[in-house]
Amino acid sequence: MPPLGPPSRREPLTSRREALTLLGAGIALAAGGCTKPSEEIVPYVRMPERLLPGVPVRYATSLSLGGFARGVHAIAVDGRPIKIEGNPLHPASRGATDVFAEAAILDLYDPDRSRTVTEHKSGIASWEMFERALAGPLARARSRNGAGFHLLTGRVTSPTLLRQIASLLRAMPDAVWHVHEPVDDTHATRGTVRAFGRSLRVLPRLDRAEVVLCVGADPLGPGPDQIRLASGFAERRRDPGRFGRLYVAESALTQTGIKADARRALPPHAQAALLVACANALGAGLPAPDASEAVRRFAEAVAADLTAHRGRALVLVGPALAPEHHALAHWINARLDAPVDVIEPPDRMDGRTPAGLTALAAALDSGTVEGLAILDCNPVLTGGPDLDLGSRIGRAAFSVHAGTHGDETAGATHWHLPLAHELEGWSDLRAVDGTASLVQPLIRPLYGARSIHEIVALFGESPARSGYDLVRETWHETWSETWRESRPAREAAAFEAWWRQSLHDGVIAGSAAAAITVADSAPPSLPPRMGAGFTVELRPDPCLWDGRFSNNAWLQECPKPISKQVWGNALALSRGEADRRGVGAGDVVRLSVPGRTVEVPVAVESGVADGVGVLTLGSGRARAGAIGNGIGADAYRLVSRAERWLVTPVDLAATGRTGAVLRTQNYVQVEGETAKLFRQIDLADLATATPKGIGADQPSLIEAWTGDADGHAWAMAIDTNACIGCNACVVACQSENNVPVVGPEEIARGRMMHWLRIDLYDAGTPEAVKAGFQPVPCMHCEHAPCEPVCPVAASVHDGEGLNLQVYNRCVGTRFCQANCPYKVRRFNFFGYADGQEYANLDAEPIRAQRNPNVTVRARGVMEKCTYCVQRIATERQGAERDGRAMNDVVTACQSACPTRAITFSDLARPGNPVSALRADPRHYALLEELNTRPRTTYLANLRAPNPDWAEDHT
CATH class of the missing domain: 2.40.40.20 (Barwin-like endoglucanases)
Known part of the structure; x- marks a missing residue:
């Protein structure tokens, strides 16, 4: 019999060692992993009277990106975290997520995570062995006041970790703390030093800015502040009266560039010239830049628009431009009275400025490094080849790396320690604006790992303590500074109430950094022009x-x-x-x-x-x-x-x-008939625009829709003007609905399984892009072309307007896929989640992530978006139990969206938001001329081009 899968999916028989490894992992997961932590954690949403099997429980916690916090709700079922959603009380998430937060749940169950302490010579070791090995180097370092001891971390915003490092450095004052963050903001930081005389952090307020110029900056792109910035940008643009205008100059398209009303593709040196030209138009008096005539015209138009919107205009500069250009942007923003907040950096320690990687490399070269501890960063990969830390680390007398994986740096040090995932340990973090939040575990460490606080405690003189005790102690000290009562008993009770409330909310109230006032400065001197060449x-x-x-x-x-x-x-x-x-x-x-x-x-x-x-x-x-x-x-x-x-x-x-460049969509330029795929309107034409229906006025051979017999009519509206293409909805759908991964070989064959895609359409040209994003889930058509062609009635409609797929009827004819004009149905050519998984995705820990309320589909089944029918069913059961009407349901994609571009509601409920959006003049249905009468419809993308500037590329 031929194999069921392609040759690339056939695996050799499992060896005895592999079998024992998997058995041990399964036993560990069953015995200790999928249990609640020993310390009490406080759920954000109402806790059931009894923890019933299968009942999801939400906990407020935080996840980091580049050291900064995004507040989330982690959903657990039977002790298993299965889904991440945003915390609406946290200013960095505002109830939304990004792709990294959504995917953190899969990182938790990664089979390749470090499972044990290892030593480079003997291999598998134990925590006790490491502590004995550490005792000698640590004693020698303490005897020399820490001379020769070096600590390397990523960006640290955790108040508890900063307190621990400060305590360590007080005990060993000659020790050196290094910080290396691969995606750094060094140029921006140095720019504030040039502009204000000290290191500060500048927070743009896109919700208050009507005219924005981005020079190499991508505020809507990936990053720890993406959700806040994107939310503010979309909030401003929902009001046509305050819509404003976005100018972008960049080397290549970004998510911000896609949303631009006027954009120029410029190399970095021309971007710098544009910024200088704008500054001179505002009175900077700098030497005239070496810019083309087209760049000068663009700068004049931008400067005039910025000046006309003083107090509501903003200039942002990207990380690739020199510190002097960042300082110049601060000078421009001061002239414009721009909506920005200036705060003290949340990642700074009083009295101590950390060193960088270059200083560490020099110390290693000098042979003075007796002990090196690298915590939760990977400088061997990210430091660059000229530092060559992979070989330099070997010059340290003793080195240890703590991380979640045995990565490139783990292979270069003497010892490697397994680090707990953020969903497995206690900690605290600050957001970009300084807001502090608590990190609480949902599950005990799967592989015996320890939190970064417990590892740092090993280097101190005091006895090792739990992460919970360390974090609680930090906040007890902070809270006590503001406590005004004198009776200890009352103080203890008050702190306990405050502590539980903070865990409940996921945010430390009033902890955001206060905005400070900075003095005006003169325009900075300009750096030398970049050299010629590619x-x-x-x-x-x-x-x-x-x-x-x-x-x-x-x-x-x-x-x-x-x-x-x-x-x-x-x-x-x-x-x-x-x-x-x-x-x-x-x-x-x-x-x-x-x-x-x-x-x-x-x-x-x-x-x-x-x-x-x-x-x-x-x-x-x-x-x-x-x-x-x-x-x-x-x-x-x-x-x-x-x-x-x-x-x-x-x-x-x-x-x-x-080489293969695997894509899920080709470049699509819309013109003529294809323009019906994506609707784009200039703001000036909005007053005369009229909403388009769903094609119900078109002739049809199908009987008129008489569904919705159950009294509900679920529908979705997607605002393409708000969508920034961030893919948070795509990964959220994958996490919620157990959507499998197919791997690069299957992608190369044109196969994929995502239930939701984000198309990119361009109404311009490759040189003058006028593009927009369009999320495309199942349309849930009232006249669904997929239903009449199914020979076994697997594709059916229910009484609430949902186009459903009955998995145990499907025989894989794929007639429905061929008949769907929107191409949103996916077919399991192989058991992508049921016996023929890609790489190690069949490992036991991965299965613990799956949502128990959603079927894991087998080979030969057609699947697609269900409007998160499991969430609708849960709300229906709750309404029946409580004797009330059903409330609106929030789908996974809707909850993830940072710009609230997706709205889902019941058309049968009076005053529902989807009906209001269908009356918007921007409303349209995708391929409405086909008369499929989709329940998923759209609002057109809006652009506000500057009438005083014509896009040219001379």
């Missing part, structure tokens, strides 16, 4: 960030918002640049700078400036795990200690080979 701009990956999520299968298969590439990265070039260099899409090129090279396939994309290539970080790893190993090209090979974001000049040479 430039490569490096960017964080919108799905993998800095590479820490490389082993997350959901994020590897999540389409990048602009390129739609999955399972890898590519060098983005303009068509003109590719033609001049004689390369095409898929050609592998060699990028070379002195001493460093990387080979990467080419992706020819719209909206890229000539003379520039754009490459994302985080791919090409060798020790990511079974999912991430060997996927893509390692862009860190181009990083230098002098410059992380711009590499110039770069030699680009074709290798004569080709």
